[in-house]
Amino acid sequence: MADTKREIERKYESDDSGLPDLTGVAGVAAVIDKGVACLDATYYDTADERLAASAITLRRRTGGSDAGWHLKFPVAPGVRDEIQAPLSDTVPRTLAGLVRSRVREAELLPVVRLRSDRDVRDLVDADGQLLAEVSVDAVHAERLGGDGATAQWTEMEVELADGGDPAFLDKVDKRLRKTGVRPSKSASKLARALAETAPKKKGKKKQQQAKDPVTAGDHVLAYVRQQRDAIVELDPAVRQDVFDSVHRMRVATRRMRSAFRSYGKVLDRTVTDPIGEELKWLAGELGVDRDHEVLTERLTAALGELPRTLVSGPIRTRLRMWMNARRGGSRRRLTGVLDSRRYLTLLDSLDALVEDPPLLEAAAGKPEKVITKVVRKDFGKLSGLVEQAIELEPGQDRDLALHEARKKAKRTRYAAEAAAPALGGSATALVKSMKSLQGLLGDHQDSVMTRQTLRELSAVAHAAGESSFTYGVLYGREEQRAAAVEAALPAAWAETAGGMEV
Known part of the structure; x- marks a missing residue:
C-alpha cells in the first residue's frame, strides 16, 4: 500500500x-x-x-x-x-x-x-x-x-x-x-x-507562448482545454479516493459536453457529438459513486436530526450495510473504468480535439456577438422549462419537469462560464444566478432520489421483520423539503429572470 x-x-x-x-x-x-x-x-x-x-x-x-x-x-x-x-x-x-x-x-x-x-x-x-x-x-x-x-x-x-x-x-x-x-x-x-543533458539540436525551436483569446473560437477552446486538463489532473485523486475528486471530475465531463452542445455553431458537432457520448458514459460511471455519496450524506444527516423516540428498529445498521455494500462495489468498478482502453481512448480523443479543433465559420466571429447569442438561447430554453414546471400540479410530472429544468440550468451556467472572460460582469452574474437556481432545483431532485431510496430500504427492512416506522418519518420530512422548494421557486425564478442582463 x-x-x-x-x-x-x-x-x-x-x-x-x-x-x-x-x-x-x-x-x-x-x-x-x-x-x-x-x-x-x-x-x-x-x-x-x-x-x-x-x-x-x-x-x-x-x-x-x-x-x-x-x-x-x-x-x-x-x-x-x-x-x-x-x-x-x-x-x-x-x-x-x-x-x-x-x-x-x-x-x-x-x-x-x-x-x-x-x-x-x-x-x-x-x-x-x-x-x-x-x-x-x-x-x-x-x-x-x-x-x-x-x-x-x-x-x-x-x-x-x-x-x-x-x-x-x-x-x-x-x-x-x-x-x-x-x-x-x-x-x-x-x-x-x-x-x-538534453540532446543538442540544430537550430533553436521557437516555443509557442499561449495567446490571449480573441475570437469566439478561442474562448470556447480555452474552456474546453480547461476541462480536458481537469479530467487528466483529477485522475490520480479519483484513484486515491481523495475527497470530492469524483464529483469534480464528473463536473469537468459535464462542462465539456455542455460546451459542445451549446457552442455547436463554433465546434462541429459531427466531431464533438461522438466524444460527447463518451463523456456521458464516463460521467455515468463517476455518478455511481457521487450519487451514492450524496444520498449517504443526506440520509445520515436526516437520521441524526431525529429525536430518539422516532428511531425504531436497526435502521442505523441497515443504512451502514447499504452504504458499505454499494460503495465497495462502485469503487472497484470505477478503478476498472479508469484502467480501461475505452477511457484512455477518450483521453486521446480529447487531446486530438484540442490540438486540431473542428472549428466552424462562427468560430472566427467576435465573441461579444457569437457567445452572447448562445447564452441568451440557453437561457430562453431554461425559462420555458421553469415556467412549465411551475404551472404543473405537484407530483411525478412536476418532479420530472423540475429535473429537466435543473439540467438546463447547469447547461446555461456552463455556457456563461465559458463566456465570462469575453463578456465580463454580466456573464459572471449569470453564472452566480444559475448556480443558486441549480442548488435549489438540486435539493428538490435529491429529495426525489432520497424518497426512492427510503422506499427501497423500507421494503427490505419490512421483509426482514424490522420496523419500517422511521423510514416513513424520514420520507415525510423529505416530502416537506421538496414542497418547500416548490413553494419558493416562483419568487426565486422571478428574481433570476429579472436580473438577466446578457
Whole structure:
C-alpha cells in the first residue's frame, strides 16, 4: 500500500559549496549535523517525457532514510504531494496507475540517473523538535540512453518538517539571501538534469507562448482545454479516493459536453457529438459513486436530526450495510473504468480535439456577438422549462419537469462560464444566478432520489421483520423539503429572470 505525504521545500543555488550559518534564524536553537548520505535515484518517464511536461516525477531511489519508489505531484510552487511505495525492481502497479492518464499506453522507461552526496543538517527548536531539514547536495546527473550526457552541480534544499509552519521557511530564506544564496532556477533536480543533458539540436525551436483569446473560437477552446486538463489532473485523486475528486471530475465531463452542445455553431458537432457520448458514459460511471455519496450524506444527516423516540428498529445498521455494500462495489468498478482502453481512448480523443479543433465559420466571429447569442438561447430554453414546471400540479410530472429544468440550468451556467472572460460582469452574474437556481432545483431532485431510496430500504427492512416506522418519518420530512422548494421557486425564478442582463 502506497503512503502519501505533503512535501514543502525550497531549493537554492550558491557559488559556495558549504552551508551558511543558520543558528541566527529566529526559532532555531541548534543546527544538528546528520552526516552525509549517498543517494542513487533513477527517474522514469515516457520517451517523449510526458511526466516531466506536467512537473511530475517518478523515481526509484536507494540510500538515505526513505529508500523506495517516490511519485511526486505538484500542488503549488514549492509544494508537492509525495506518494511512496516499497523498493522493487519494477514500477509498482499502484504508482503506474496514478500516472496512467498522462502515460496512456506508452512505456515507462529509465531516463535519468542522479547520484547525490547529501550533507544533512536538522534545524531544531529549544525543545529539540525538528523545524526543517537543510541539505547541500553534490549532484551528478547522467542521461540514460542516447549519448549518455552528464551534468554536475551543487544545490541546497530546505524542507519543512511534517506539520510545520510554512512561515518558518520565510525566515530561513531571509537568512540565506543575506549570505548570497539564490533561489534555484529549476523546480526540481530532474528538471535541471533533463535540461542540461538534453540532446543538442540544430537550430533553436521557437516555443509557442499561449495567446490571449480573441475570437469566439478561442474562448470556447480555452474552456474546453480547461476541462480536458481537469479530467487528466483529477485522475490520480479519483484513484486515491481523495475527497470530492469524483464529483469534480464528473463536473469537468459535464462542462465539456455542455460546451459542445451549446457552442455547436463554433465546434462541429459531427466531431464533438461522438466524444460527447463518451463523456456521458464516463460521467455515468463517476455518478455511481457521487450519487451514492450524496444520498449517504443526506440520509445520515436526516437520521441524526431525529429525536430518539422516532428511531425504531436497526435502521442505523441497515443504512451502514447499504452504504458499505454499494460503495465497495462502485469503487472497484470505477478503478476498472479508469484502467480501461475505452477511457484512455477518450483521453486521446480529447487531446486530438484540442490540438486540431473542428472549428466552424462562427468560430472566427467576435465573441461579444457569437457567445452572447448562445447564452441568451440557453437561457430562453431554461425559462420555458421553469415556467412549465411551475404551472404543473405537484407530483411525478412536476418532479420530472423540475429535473429537466435543473439540467438546463447547469447547461446555461456552463455556457456563461465559458463566456465570462469575453463578456465580463454580466456573464459572471449569470453564472452566480444559475448556480443558486441549480442548488435549489438540486435539493428538490435529491429529495426525489432520497424518497426512492427510503422506499427501497423500507421494503427490505419490512421483509426482514424490522420496523419500517422511521423510514416513513424520514420520507415525510423529505416530502416537506421538496414542497418547500416548490413553494419558493416562483419568487426565486422571478428574481433570476429579472436580473438577466446578457
